[in-house]
Amino acid sequence: MNKTGLKNRSLVFGGIVVIISLVFIARLGHIQLISSDWSNYAGRLTEEREALDPMRGKFLDRNGALIVSNIASYDLLITPRKAKNLDTIALGKVLGLEYEALKKRLDKAAAYSRYVPSIMVKQLNAQEFAMMSKDLMNFPGIKSKTRSVRSNVAGVAGHILGEYREVDRADIRGDAYYQLGDYKGKSGLESSFEQSLRGIPGARYHIVDVRNNVQETLLELDTMPIPGKDVTLTIDVELQKYAEKLLRGKRGSVVAIEPETGEILAIVSAPFYDANSLTGTRRGSVYDSLNTHPWKPLYNRALRGTYRPGSIFKMVQGLIALDEGVISANTTIACNRSIIGCHGPHTADNLTDAISHSCNPYFYEVMRRVVLKGRDPNPLKDASIGLTNWNEKIKEFGFGTKLGGHIPWVRPGSIPNALVYDKIYGKNHWGYKTIYSISIGEGELLTTPLQMANLAAIIGNRGYYREPHPVRDIGGLGKPAGIDSIHTLDILPKHFETVVNAMQKVIEDPNGTGNLAQIEGMTICGKTGTVQNKGKEDHSVFIAFAPRDNPKIALSVYVEYAGAGGAWAAPIAGLLVEKYLTDTVSNTLREERILAFQP
Amino acid sequence: MTLRESSIYKNIDWSLVILVGVLMFFGLLNVVSATSNLEIADWFDWSGKGGKQLMWILICSFLGFLILNIESEFFIRTSVLQYLLTLVLLVAVLIVGKKIGGARSWFGLGGMSLQPSEFAKPTTALLLAWYLSRDATKWRSLKVRFLSFLIVGIPAGLILLQPDAGTVLVFAGFVFVLYREGLSGNILILGFGALLIAIATILIGTTTVHYPFFGTESGIGVFWIAWIAIGTGIVFLAKYLTVPRKRKKISRWGIASIVAGLMVSIGLHLGMETVLKSHQRDRIHVLFGIDVNNPDADYNIRHAKAAIGSGGFSGKGWMHGPMTAYSFVPEQETDFIFCTVGEEWGFAGSVLVILLFTLFILRVIVIAERQRSNFTRIYAYGVASIFFMHLFVNVGMVLGLAPVIGIPLPFFSYGGSSLIGFTFLIAVLIRLDGERFRILR
Numbered sequence A: 001m002n003k004t005g006l007k008n009r010s011l012v013f014g015g016i017v018v019i020i021s022l023v024f025i026a027r028l029g030h031i032q033l034i035s036s037d038w039s040n041y042a043g044r045l046t047e048e049r050e051a052l053d054p055m056r057g058k059f060l061d062r063n064g065a066l067i068v069s070n071i072a073s074y075d076l077l078i079t080p081r082k083a084k085n086l087d088t089i090a091l092g093k094v095l096g097l098e099y100e101a102l103k104k105r106l107d108k109a110a111a112y113s114r115y116v117p118s119i120m121v122k123q124l125n126a127q128e129f130a131m132m133s134k135d136l137m138n139f140p141g142i143k144s145k146t147r148s149v150r151s152n153v154a155g156v157a158g159h160i161l162g163e164y165r166e167v168d169r170a171d172i173r174g175d176a177y178y179q180l181g182d183y184k185g186k187s188g189l190e191s192s193f194e195q196s197l198r199g200i201p202g203a204r205y206h207i208v209d210v211r212n213n214v215q216e217t218l219l220e221l222d223t224m225p226i227p228g229k230d231v232t233l234t235i236d237v238e239l240q241k242y243a244e245k246l247l248r249g250k251r252g253s254v255v256a257i258e259p260e261t262g263e264i265l266a267i268v269s270a271p272f273y274d275a276n277s278l279t280g281t282r283r284g285s286v287y288d289s290l291n292t293h294p295w296k297p298l299y300n301r302a303l304r305g306t307y308r309p310g311s312i313f314k315m316v317q318g319l320i321a322l323d324e325g326v327i328s329a330n331t332t333i334a335c336n337r338s339i340i341g342c343h344g345p346h347t348a349d350n351l352t353d354a355i356s357h358s359c360n361p362y363f364y365e366v367m368r369r370v371v372l373k374g375r376d377p378n379p380l381k382d383a384s385i386g387l388t389n390w391n392e393k394i395k396e397f398g399f400g401t402k403l404g405g406h407i408p409w410v411r412p413g414s415i416p417n418a419l420v421y422d423k424i425y426g427k428n429h430w431g432y433k434t435i436y437s438i439s440i441g442e443g444e445l446l447t448t449p450l451q452m453a454n455l456a457a458i459i460g461n462r463g464y465y466r467e468p469h470p471v472r473d474i475g476g477l478g479k480p481a482g483i484d485s486i487h488t489l490d491i492l493p494k495h496f497e498t499v500v501n502a503m504q505k506v507i508e509d510p511n512g513t514g515n516l517a518q519i520e521g522m523t524i525c526g527k528t529g530t531v532q533n534k535g536k537e538d539h540s541v542f543i544a545f546a547p548r549d550n551p552k553i554a555l556s557v558y559v560e561y562a563g564a565g566g567a568w569a570a571p572i573a574g575l576l577v578e579k580y581l582t583d584t585v586s587n588t589l590r591e592e593r594i595l596a597f598q599p
Numbered sequence B: 001m002t003l004r005e006s007s008i009y010k011n012i013d014w015s016l017v018i019l020v021g022v023l024m025f026f027g028l029l030n031v032v033s034a035t036s037n038l039e040i041a042d043w044f045d046w047s048g049k050g051g052k053q054l055m056w057i058l059i060c061s062f063l064g065f066l067i068l069n070i071e072s073e074f075f076i077r078t079s080v081l082q083y084l085l086t087l088v089l090l091v092a093v094l095i096v097g098k099k100i101g102g103a104r105s106w107f108g109l110g111g112m113s114l115q116p117s118e119f120a121k122p123t124t125a126l127l128l129a130w131y132l133s134r135d136a137t138k139w140r141s142l143k144v145r146f147l148s149f150l151i152v153g154i155p156a157g158l159i160l161l162q163p164d165a166g167t168v169l170v171f172a173g174f175v176f177v178l179y180r181e182g183l184s185g186n187i188l189i190l191g192f193g194a195l196l197i198a199i200a201t202i203l204i205g206t207t208t209v210h211y212p213f214f215g216t217e218s219g220i221g222v223f224w225i226a227w228i229a230i231g232t233g234i235v236f237l238a239k240y241l242t243v244p245r246k247r248k249k250i251s252r253w254g255i256a257s258i259v260a261g262l263m264v265s266i267g268l269h270l271g272m273e274t275v276l277k278s279h280q281r282d283r284i285h286v287l288f289g290i291d292v293n294n295p296d297a298d299y300n301i302r303h304a305k306a307a308i309g310s311g312g313f314s315g316k317g318w319m320h321g322p323m324t325a326y327s328f329v330p331e332q333e334t335d336f337i338f339c340t341v342g343e344e345w346g347f348a349g350s351v352l353v354i355l356l357f358t359l360f361i362l363r364v365i366v367i368a369e370r371q372r373s374n375f376t377r378i379y380a381y382g383v384a385s386i387f388f389m390h391l392f393v394n395v396g397m398v399l400g401l402a403p404v405i406g407i408p409l410p411f412f413s414y415g416g417s418s419l420i421g422f423t424f425l426i427a428v429l430i431r432l433d434g435e436r437f438r439i440l441r
Helices: A003-034 A037-046 A088-095 A099-112 A126-136 A169-174 A188-192 A194-198 A237-247 A283-292 A310-324 A351-357 A360-371 A379-396 A418-425 A432-440 A449-460 A493-508 A569-582 A588-596 B002-011 B014-035 B049-068 B072-077 B079-096 B116-133 B142-160 B165-172 B174-180 B186-205 B220-241 B244-275 B278-287 B299-309 B337-369 B374-398 B416-434
Strands: A047-052 A066-078 A118-124 A142-152 A164-166 A183-185 A202-208 A214-217 A231-233 A252-258 A263-270 A464-466 A471-474 A486-488 A525-533 A536-546 A553-559 B098-100 B103-109 B112-114 B208-211 B215-218
Touching: A003 A037, A003 B174, A003 B299, A003 B337, A003 B374, A037 A047, A037 B299, A066 A126, A088 A099, A088 A126, A099 A118, A118 A126, A118 A142, A126 A142, A183 A188, A183 A194, A188 A194, A237 A252, A237 A263, A237 A569, A237 A588, A252 A449, A252 A569, A263 A553, A310 A351, A310 A360, A310 A379, A310 A432, A310 A449, A310 A493, A310 A525, A310 A536, A351 A360, A351 A493, A360 A379, A360 A432, A379 A418, A379 A432, A418 A432, A449 A464, A449 A493, A449 A525, A449 A536, A449 A553, A493 A525, A493 A536, A525 A569, A536 A569, A553 A569, A569 A588, B002 B416, B014 B049, B014 B337, B014 B416, B049 B416, B072 B079, B072 B116, B072 B416, B079 B103, B079 B116, B079 B142, B103 B116, B112 B416, B116 B142, B116 B165, B116 B174, B116 B374, B116 B416, B142 B165, B165 B174, B165 B374, B174 B186, B174 B374, B186 B220, B186 B244, B208 B220, B215 B220, B220 B244, B244 B278, B299 B337, B299 B374, B337 B374, B337 B416, B374 B416
Parallel strands: none
Antiparallel strands: A047 A202, A066 A118, A066 A142, A164 A183, A202 A214, A231 A471, A252 A263, A252 A553, A464 A486, A525 A536, A536 A553, B098 B103, B103 B112, B208 B215
């Protein structure tokens, strides 16, 4: 090859240099200018967003007393990379964990990320944390994170308040607000008012180094968390406490309502549990033992327990009959015990006496008159039409409905209609004689303690109720709209006076069944109920309101497997009424008897 | 004497001096940034790597000044000696060297480390220039070709034993010198063809195919069978489409190509499977976008690209790159220094650096071609090749275009040995070029 030919080879070499440079520049242009993938990736690597948890709204009682607030708890986090050469045995001792259990958590953390801290132990309380924090200093790569958890300061109303705990996968999927490890109200009012309580989280942005250590804080991007709204309940914490005290060791419930407003003053389901025991490290074992206890302490009897209403239902029958005009206040009906059994020495009663004597034949006849009105010549068809009409009347009292009021997880109970019996016996194969047991509150009727307290409120109000509700105010904005809708029954107020008279007699008449509810210097109206349990002790039931005019409290009391309504539920109701209205308990003997009672 | 000295400063290529100065200064800024922390207000610390690099730059400036005042005759006459000395050092380092990062490439001297392979590059360039420029030398003689390959091959082989694949790759750049001196241009075409086969081998090597009787094995077998079948078909077709007198040549070259390609592919595939360690294989697979089981395999390159990508057009500003400051990229002040350029100086700064290097290499080529002295021309080509290979491999690696092979970016990467090596390389060239009017060699 000649000399110029070789000289031209410099152009080939130079050309290669230039081409490679252009390739590099093109690549740079792609990475730096066109694609944002790599700069986004760098952002993910270097910027850490620290969520600032907002303070969750508190629960206050109707007078502003604190029920639930927040306290600090401590999570322990481990960064596997920094925890090299970890003395797992010593660490297990400090944490009180078995070696195997600890190893499992450490492996899980290491599998998730070697640089990012993972939670190793959750929700240590201040005491537990203080005890181990000094020892933990010896373990590199372990740090703590403060998190606020719920503290039920008053130690009451665990059932209705519900649980605040870690979100599950469904929660995260359903609401972008939540991330892994976040907490939310999972049941009760914590859940119903989650949106108001939770607040808006803030964020702080950091620049982190390759080991995820915070190096800088980017102040300009920070947002402060907005605390959740406080929720003022309608609960009277003193009354709630006292009711829980009286029901301790028993199964049953108390629901107390302010009749005029529908505000729930107290709501207890027994057996109850320490609301604070379901937070923190013990939650798992506590929950398991509650869940397997034969008395079902997790079950909220006040809202979800369904019982046959028994004699108390007779007042409802009487009211409907008066309104339908099939009886008047003075109508007497013979106590014909050949049709249906009865008790007591009476032979013929008017409505007032029939209620206070709890006369069964009277109400058999009353309901017969309501149902069989001769709307159809065929008595079977007539019964069907009559029952449908009756069912609608009953539902006005809130029976068979959830009552509204934004209370979570309420059961409606059941009031049978014609379809129910058509299903059991076949269409036109049943008559009044088939279904008469519902006339005295037995048979296919099921009602809840909440509905029974509401019935007391309806009678105390002489014909209307506001939906029983648990919340007075959210964040200073008053009650949520529609929480206390008013329902006025299509029954004249004067008919109620007849029933109210009877209820007064139940307590004040020497032969009344509710004598034990009586309070010196106070007019209480009430009605006992006894729910039969085959082969077992009856459930003791009582509803009442007081004072007789412009009542301030209406309530239902259930004590399961305790006996007659007058024996246990009535005195409990009396004590609660006195406690609420006068803030004292005069009859300490009665109180002691109740406290000592363990059915 | 005075006449000579004044004339050397009159005739040296100041553009090269300025380019080197700019590159060194810019490199120093980046080393300082890569080795300091955003929060340290007193950013310059003499005991830190920035301070040391400045010290090395001052030492190199003095060294460069010294070299400019040494008669070029000295380098020519001592080239054999220097080369032999280098070989001794390369052998010694294999025996008494310090092992850093799996390679026995350093001598530990007190607190410092010396990397003899950095000095092997200039001494090899000098010896090759000396050997090829002797009057008797005629490129076409087989002996000269063989000895030329040997001059490059011996130090390269010793370095491969360390092992330092990156520096060996730089020695492969001497092929450009030989090409300029008359080696057939087919060598570049062959190299390109071999590269294509290698890429195909790597890509197909990871696929699996179910073979009758053999079970599930790498898909490369299909590639080899197809290579033979299609290659043979093409040769036969070509043979019958051409005039008879060319047929013999076609079948000879065709069969040779098929066999050679097959050898490259089989050799590479077996080499990948047996010789390479799994992390090295992973690095190559990562480069070609093949999924590897090891999530850390592309850790360096992912972080390197993220750092560069986050620079955008104008960069985060000097000392303001979080990925640089918080050591997201391993070896950022040495082999991955270009990440700092990318993150803190952005597209503008990165392109500027590449353009400066391109300008630098092209300038060296221009200087090479203006020589009357064969020695200087050949040496200059050696210099250009070495710098080109460093730029190509280092920046290519950082940009994810070449496998992760650690070699420094000239004048940028932190480290005394490489800085001295490059200074020596370029200072000798400037001195030789400065004498271009005086002597006719």
